[in-house]
Amino acid sequence: MTKLKVLLASSEVVPFAKTGGLADVAGSLPLALEECGVDVRVIMPKYASVKVQADSTTIGKNVLVYFVKNDNYFDRKELYGDKFGDYKDNLDRFVYFSREILERCKRENFAPDVIHCNDWQTALVPVYLNTIYKYDPFFANTKVLYTIHNLAYQGLFPKEEYPKIGLDWVLFNMNCFEFYDKVNLMKAGIVYADAISTVSKTYSEEILTREFGCGLEGVLKNRESVLYGILNGIDYNIWSPEKDTKIFKNYSSDSLQDKYLNKECFQKEMGLKVDRNIPMFGMITRLAEQKGADFVADIIDRLLNMKAQFVLLGTGDNKYHLIFEKVAKKYPSSASISLKFDAVLAQKIYASSDMFFIPSRYEPCGLSQLISFKYGTIPIVRQTGGLKDTVEEFDPHTGKGTGFTFIEQRSEDLFAAVKKSLAIYKDKPLWMSLVKYVMSLDYSWKASAKDYIGVYGKILKNR
Ligand code: ADP
Numbered sequence: 001m002t003k004l005k006v007l008l009a010s011s012e013v014v015p016f017a018k019t020g021g022l023a024d025v026a027g028s029l030p031l032a033l034e035e036c037g038v039d040v041r042v043i044m045p046k047y048a049s050v051k052v053q054a055d056s057t058t059i060g061k062n063v064l065v066y067f068v069k070n071d072n073y074f075d076r077k078e079l080y081g082d083k084f085g086d087y088k089d090n091l092d093r094f095v096y097f098s099r100e101i102l103e104r105c106k107r108e109n110f111a112p113d114v115i116h117c118n119d120w121q122t123a124l125v126p127v128y129l130n131t132i133y134k135y136d137p138f139f140a141n142t143k144v145l146y147t148i149h150n151l152a153y154q155g156l157f158p159k160e161e162y163p164k165i166g167l168d169w170v171l172f173n174m175n176c177f178e179f180y181d182k183v184n185l186m187k188a189g190i191v192y193a194d195a196i197s198t199v200s201k202t203y204s205e206e207i208l209t210r211e212f213g214c215g216l217e218g219v220l221k222n223r224e225s226v227l228y229g230i231l232n233g234i235d236y237n238i239w240s241p242e243k244d245t246k247i248f249k250n251y252s253s254d255s256l257q258d259k260y261l262n263k264e265c266f267q268k269e270m271g272l273k274v275d276r277n278i279p280m281f282g283m284i285t286r287l288a289e290q291k292g293a294d295f296v297a298d299i300i301d302r303l304l305n306m307k308a309q310f311v312l313l314g315t316g317d318n319k320y321h322l323i324f325e326k327v328a329k330k331y332p333s334s335a336s337i338s339l340k341f342d343a344v345l346a347q348k349i350y351a352s353s354d355m356f357f358i359p360s361r362y363e364p365c366g367l368s369q370l371i372s373f374k375y376g377t378i379p380i381v382r383q384t385g386g387l388k389d390t391v392e393e394f395d396p397h398t399g400k401g402t403g404f405t406f407i408e409q410r411s412e413d414l415f416a417a418v419k420k421s422l423a424i425y426k427d428k429p430l431w432m433s434l435v436k437y438v439m440s441l442d443y444s445w446k447a448s449a450k451d452y453i454g455v456y457g458k459i460l461k462n463r
Helices: 021-035 090-107 124-129 159-165 185-192 201-206 217-222 257-269 293-304 318-330 343-352 368-374 385-390 411-426 428-439 446-461
Strands: 005-009 039-045 056-059 063-068 114-118 143-148 156-158 182-184 195-198 227-229 280-287 309-316 335-338 355-358 378-382 404-406
Touching: 005 021, 005 090, 021 039, 021 056, 021 063, 021 114, 021 446, 039 090, 063 090, 090 124, 090 159, 114 124, 114 446, 124 143, 124 185, 143 185, 143 446, 156 159, 159 182, 182 185, 185 217, 195 201, 195 446, 201 227, 201 385, 257 343, 280 293, 280 318, 280 343, 280 368, 293 309, 293 318, 293 411, 309 318, 309 343, 318 335, 343 368, 355 368, 355 411, 368 378, 368 385, 368 428, 378 385, 378 411, 378 428, 404 411, 411 428
Parallel strands: 005 039, 005 114, 039 063, 114 143, 143 195, 195 227, 280 309, 280 355, 309 335, 355 378, 378 404
Antiparallel strands: 056 063, 156 182
16 A cells, blocks of 8 residues: 655744744654654755754654755744844745745655645645646645644735735635735635644634634635644653653652652752742743733732742743743742743753643643643643643542633633642642643544544545
């Protein structure tokens, strides 16, 4: 039997470049697909962070990763913008990347059955396949799955930039690129893809509503029959306290005393009061409106006056930087605030924290709660999107559940969840049973990779 051929196209891929969860997914789903016997390859831009000299390399056992080189566009430290905002030439950059995805296939003589595109940066691929490459025999059997990791980032550009895409103005209409007089790449991708998926079942339903649809709910509704929700997994070769080389001491659910050793070492390193009994709340996030860091800021005084510690690692909107710089000044021995991106520090925080804040306004999937589980760190989440699908309210009477949750977008409700967590934290045997239970959960890619293969199969049936 010939192998299914899949090209996963992503603007960021772990371990080469990362700003968020997309990179984790693009770096780990292919490895799981490879395990399932798929001939999967990956393509991404060659940013300054890609230290490989050649124009390709391999990850996993033998997954080829193609780098698209154009130093003018990609030899930059940041991926999409710097402190002055988005790069002004982002449309040129991702038009170039999208065209190169198709051209590279031809040069490598790799005609994929499915090109698996992700987010706005690769949304043009299904459009080009149905226009410029429509009669190209090389792609006669190629279909596209388009995965939305975050509907809020659509790739919006001024109408005047439309010619850069290289397509006729006819397509600048309400049923394709046009979105309130702007160019919307994601919208066109949704229209032209053979199937669309997003990263949890709940989010796939939420995005059909006005509240979560970001103006694209109508377009998505038209494609509902080919819209799927597949939960992200995580790679336990990277995210595992037993194997993690960046934490102070490895541990498992059988050696939890070593989790608390990590906590003490971390407290020392960050200048916090060293005491394993003080509950430590972690948070690692892009500091954007979506993530609800303001809810945490609202309750921070009450939290830290209850003999708790707060550890934040995040970067993003200046507004949040200012808020948390003040917190750092006010609580030098109980708050550790790191306003940057730091993959190593992140691993230490997952290992050292007792609880983990994810109070998102919306959350397509969320990876932090899955990582937290593995490190025995209990998530406190708002019930939305993938958080709703993965974190179940802990019930002290039955001992069932995996975290603490709240529903409304209110700081008070977050605080109520914090109080619930602290009450259980005091009951050491109960807390330890909860910690051990979440560590045993399996959110590896195994199941989700099979779901993706199922969707690829459905698309290909219609060839
Ligand atoms: P999103 O993709 O919306 O940012 P996810 O929860 O899907 O959110 O994925 C976020 C990923 O990025 C996680 O692996 C998280 O640990 C990581 N991350 C977020 N902010 C930082 C940071 N400042 N430093 C290191 N890792 C971060």
